[in-house]
């Protein structure tokens with residue numbers, strides 16, 4: 001029997017005598033067994049890229065298609081596992097020649113093109129740390145992440161380099177090499193292709209250990225600059241296992257993950273999980289388009305599809321007509337992640353695609369799926385599903401004096417996971433304090449509010465902090481507010497998520513002007529334009545409202561909760577709570 005078969009524990013609440021201490025029960029599952037299913041490196045150690053490509057070549061699947069790339073303008077390119085192994089070897093050799101190796105950060109700021117996948121895999125083989133940057137970020141989020149990661153290498157394109165990096169290069173002293181996927185060697189840049197061409201396409205196996213750093217993913221909190229969540233090579237244990245048990249990936253499957261590798265889903269499930277399971281990864285370079293997406297599902301005979309509620313809502317909005325007439329009979333499983341997936345979305349999938357969407361829950365910090373509607377059980381529409389084998393989840397309340405208290409079924413609280421799964425982040429880069437603040441009593445506290453029903457299914461309630469999700473992207477208020485504050489007219493700025501039928505939430509800013517400035521439509525447009533230029537369209541406010549004063553605590557902290565209440569037309573709430581936020 002396959003060791004990865006789902007084996008859910010019984011409902012935790014049913015076994016505990018006192019519902020207040022309904023701690024989940026351990027299952028028979030063991031991570032050691034999951035780890036033993038991996039190849040491992042000759043002579044010991046573990047490497048994500050080795051498991052993703054070389055392992056498949058060694059298992060005789062070298063000629064199978066690893067990557068099927070669909071270009072914006074109709075081009076198609078296929079890469080076999082053997083080719084991807086060779087190309088990533090070359091890139092690893094090139095990095096080594098540049099003196100880049102263990103622990104060094106290699107950032108990628110590039111769209112969904114084959115060079116991105118070669119970069120990710122080659123970086124991992126070289127023992128360096130792969131750090132993706134979303135290509136729709138503006139110059140400011142790019143600068144902050146390059147500086148905070150102390151990136152030594154950046155792989156990008158001429159256009160993205162010129163628009164977002166070149167003018168800031170002097171402020172990035174660690175950035176020794178910029179490699180252009182479409183460029184030539186120049187004064188301060190090199191051709192990516194030239195680097196590959198100069199290298200032999202074989203290489204000794206990597207020398208990484210399971211606990212060596214592998215991936216750095218930036219994510220946002222309520223306060224301060226983005227946090228760099230560090231993941232190690234052992235994360236592949238969870239990527240492979242969840243790809244198999246939750247996404248049902250088997251060798252030869254055609255798998256399409258629509259997430260951009262600029263975010264964690266696009267790396268964990270857009271690269272690692274499908275390749276370690278021997279699937280063919282479909283990569284579409286283009287942005288969302290209803291007709292294009294149906295055509296891809298049909299023409300590529302996609303077996304497993306992993307997408308997000310924003311896309312599902314846009315498909316629903318387009319109605320059943322564009323779906324009609326497409327042969328989607330190859331589709332065996334559809335899954336969703338990143339935002340709340342309402343029951344209507346699940347059922348719509350069933351009716352119009354022939355498959356219900358299986359909701360899954362996880363975070364940048366968890367590295368892999370933690371809670372899911374798994375393929376072995378009927379979907380519970382509207383619920384995120386149940387914790388995976390090997391994962392213990394609970395609903396807790398943080399005690400003011402420290403530690404956590406476990407809540408009973410149907411009570412709302414913070415979603416917590418007992419520490420110890422392989423893809424758990426190992427730190428926030430250079431921020432031990434914020435890392436520590438995520439844990440209490442051996443539990444990781446997710447910052448999400450949720451509840452668990454009597455059958456052990458988890459239901460999303462909201463966030464306990466001020467980050468928002470817009471079109472599936474996590475945005476922190478600090479980055480948006482600090483850019484607005486750089487404009488000479490702005491005295492105070494506050495950002496919230498305004499509910500939106502399609503994007504889930506949109507970024508809305510509230511601004512108080514300095515004394516010499518007068519609110520006007522022209523100034524509003526100017527501020528939105530200013531923010532777009534600096535932050536990029538994915539992060540900049542869509543809406544901006546002027547206020548004479550922003551609500552603040554006595555110490556001057558902006559009360560975004562009151563801005564949200566104002567936006568939704570709700571009563572501002574109990575002022576004593578507001579004072580409580582001071583501390």
Ligand code: WT7
Pocket residue numbers: 219264265336337338339340341359360361362363364365384446447448460462463469473474
């Ligand atoms: C946050 C994490 C999802 C992995 C990639 C994004 C929200 C995630 C769900 C879901 C409702 C969800 C949570 C979480 N989220 N999955 N199924 N239902 N909300 O990782 O950018 O770190 O975002 O996304 O709020 O904390 P991320």
